[in-house]
Amino acid sequence: MRQRRFGILMTTAVGLWLAAVTTTLDGFGQAAAAAKTTKGRVYTAAQATRGEALYMSLCVSCHPPATYTGAVFLTWQGRSLGELLDFLQEKMPKNDPGSLTAKEYADVMAYLLKLNKMPTGRVDLPADGKLLRAITIDILP
Numbered sequence: 001m002r003q004r005r006f007g008i009l010m011t012t013a014v015g016l017w018l019a020a021v022t023t024t025l026d027g028f029g030q031a032a033a034a035a036k037t038t039k040g041r042v043y044t045a046a047q048a049t050r051g052e053a054l055y056m057s058l059c060v061s062c063h064p065p066a067t068y069t070g071a072v073f074l075t076w077q078g079r080s081l082g083e084l085l086d087f088l089q090e091k092m093p094k095n096d097p098g099s100l101t102a103k104e105y106a107d108v109m110a111y112l113l114k115l116n117k118m119p120t121g122r123v124d125l126p127a128d129g130k131l132l133r134a135i136t137i138d139i140l141p
């Protein structure tokens, strides 16, 4: 009887230990998931459509959309969307830098992601530099 109770105690102890280990591992999983890339469904199709309209009126005169796929855009590979936002806000459109709202710049970036065949999700790309800095540009196939 005593031995059996000891067995139950041990089983419980091992069970609790396993639960603790699993919870810790889950924690790591979530931390990994928080390190997002542009492949992680970070914008919506509707947002890219809004961005396309802006792009066609404000950017296309100097950059045909093809500029944003392949070799030229690859210079952004591994950098963050926050850096891209900074660049756009400071320099683009070249003839009137900073003339869009942060939300409009985010919409244009969503369109650039669409051009690069990034998967769409259910939440718009945020218009917040700090959040965008946590998303790495990964446009390699």
Ligand code: HEC
Pocket: 055, 058, 059, 060, 061, 062, 063, 067, 072, 073, 075, 088, 091, 092, 093, 094, 095, 108
């Ligand atoms: C008047 C012409 C002009 C307009 C309009 C313009 N750009 Fe540019 N853009 C340039 C030039 C020239 C460069 C090369 C870098 C430089 O000189 O700063 C450039 C560079 C860039 C780059 C970095 C290089 C690359 O191709 O990856 C991005 C991204 C960009 N533009 C996005 C935009 C977006 C988005 C808009 C619209 C909101 C826009 N541009 C409007 C002229 C323009």
